[in-house]
Amino acid sequence: MSELFSLQRPMSDKNVLLLLEQLRSVKGNYLIIADENWAQTNWADLENHCQCELHIISNRYDIAQQAEASGLSVTFSDLDFSNFKNRHYDGILLRVCKERASTHHVINHASHLLKPQGSLILSGDKNDGVKAYVKKACHLFDDRTAAKKNGNNYLATITLYPSEQAPLDDKDYAKIRNTEALAEFSLRSKPGIFGWEKVDRGSAFLVEHLPLFLERFSQLPKTLLDLGCGYGYLCSHASKFGINQITATDNNAAALLATAENFQDASGEVQVVASDAGDTINQRFDTIWCNPPFHQGFLVDGDMSTKFLEASKRLLAPGGHALFVVNTFIPLEQKAKKYFRSIQVLAKNSSFKLIALSN
Secondary structure, X not given: OOOOOOOOOOOOOHHHHHHHHOOOOOOOEEEEEEOHHHOOOOHHHHHHHOOOEEEEEEOEHHHHHHHHHOOOEEEEOOOOOOOOOOOOXXXXXXXXXOOHHHHHHHHHHHHHHEEEEEEEXXXXXXXXXXXXXXXXXXXXXXXXXXXXXXXXXEEEEEEOOOOOOOOOOOOOOOOOEEOHHHHHHOOEEOOXXXXXXXXXXXXXXXXXXXXXXXXXXXXXXXXXXXXOOOOOOOHHHHHHHOOOEEEEEEOEHHHHHHHHHHOOOOOOEEEEEEOOOOOOOOOOEEEEEEOOOOOOOOOOOHHHHHHHHHHHHHHEEEEEEEEEEEEOOOOHHHHHOOOOOEEEEEEEOOOEEEEEEEO
């Protein structure tokens, strides 16, 4: 595949590269839906070489910040298209994901955002379900095309012929709702958050051992940073231990919305802050709790570990203690030696380990 832009880093998603190739010579208005799969994109090169009017919408704070810093027009939101103009775009680029609700949500809105005979350009791996998404989009758009194979990746350009077809089932994507698994915690969640319908087993393991962890404090902590808060499960247990000043932060727009709703009537002070591993936060905290996003869509590598450890080092108050839960195969305690004097594996099972950090 010939390269249009020198925007590839070694771990760049090949489906993203297929989409970027489509911008080789196009003009008009184009929209990129940039989720975590776009994390390795060189946005500056894209801005310098793209000849079309380009807008980016991303549900990832770090990606939105990087693209905006490169001079591109960017919206950071939970894929909220309510302020976008209908029939405005000549093309929309979407790297599909396995979460059906969010992909269906974008395809549905693309049918309104595109000009008549505008193009929805989809890419993805076979195991992402890209062929099924193409088929469904074609039905909605009244088009007939098929995904073309490019190595292990697929690409399809679907033309919009406005019709009266029913929208795809997006599980009411934008709605924050009750789920059976979260009812006992009085928490609500929504699609777009990793593990949104359940309690994460790692987080549950952390909460189970909070009494043991808190024995490390001569006085119970008053301030907490939940670093990567999701819908707020860890935060919801803080008040049980007298922690009433909480800052919850996440990179994901859906998580921020859900956490803000879950704690809008909280008795203590809860701030919800968008950040990339706490990069917008300057306050120091008595304790930091963290279940890092080492799951699909995020690289389980030294850079990710370093990012969260550096943030914890910077944001932990003198005399404070941080608690991480990670999969047992992640060598976080070895990485932590560069940043913390005290590193202890507090508990461990067949899947997870809890690591307490302090100076």
